Amino acid sequence: MTFSKLQIGLIIVVILIIAVFSLSVTGNLPGAKKYDEFAKCLSAKGAVMYGAFWCPHCKAQKQEFGRSWAYINYIECSTADGKEQTTICKQADIKSYPTWEFADGKRIAANLPLERLSVQTGCPLPP
Numbered sequence: 584m585t586f587s588k589l590q591i592g593l594i595i596v597v598i599l600i601i602a603v604f605s606l607s608v609t610g611n612l613p614g615a616k617k618y619d620e621f622a623k624c625l626s627a628k629g630a631v632m633y634g635a636f637w638c639p640h641c642k643a644q645k646q647e648f649g650r651s652w653a654y655i656n657y658i659e660c661s662t663a664d665g666k667e668q669t670t671i672c673k674q675a676d677i678k679s680y681p682t683w684e685f686a687d688g689k690r691i692a693a694n695l696p697l698e699r700l701s702v703q704t705g706c707p708l709p710p
Contacts, residue, residue, distance in 0.1 A: 616649070616650050617649065617651065618708075620709065621651070621701070621708055621709060622648055622651040622652065622655050624706035624707070625654075625655060625656075625700060628686055628704040628706060629656075629685060630655075630685055630703070630704055631657070631658060631683070631684045632656070632657050633657075633658045633675065633677045634657065634660060635660050635661035636665070637661060638661075638681065640680065640681055640693075640694040643694050644681050658672065658675075681694055683695055683700070685703055685704065691703075
C-alpha cells in the first residue's frame with residue numbers, strides 16, 4: 584500500500600493533534616492546569632487580585648497561572664468601557680493594577696512571582 588504526499592501530511596497532522604491534546608491533558612503544556620491546587624490554596628487563604636481587563640501586567644499575571652486562573656479570587660476594577668473604576672474597587676481604595684490583597688490585610692501592588700505568592704500565603708507551589 585502506498586500513500587500520497589497528501590495522505591502522509593494528514594497522518595502527520597493527526598498525530599500532532601493527538602500529541603498536543605495528550606500533553607495538555609497531562610499538564611505538560613503551558614496553560615495546562617498545573618497550578619490548580621496552588622490557585623485553590625491562594626483563594627482558600629484569602630488572597631484576592633484586583634485588576635483591569637486592559638492592564639498588561641494583570642494579563643501577564645493571569646497567564647502565569649494558565650487555565651488554573653479560574654480558581655483565583657479576582658475582582659475586575661474597570662467598567663466595561665475601560666474609562667472608570669468600579670464601585671467595589673473605589674471602596675477598597677485600589678490605586679493600581681494588579682493589586683494583591685491578603686487575609687492579613689497586607690496589599691502588594693505588583694505582578695507577583697508565584698514564589699512570592701507562595702511565601703506570602705504558605706501555599707506550596709507544584710514541583
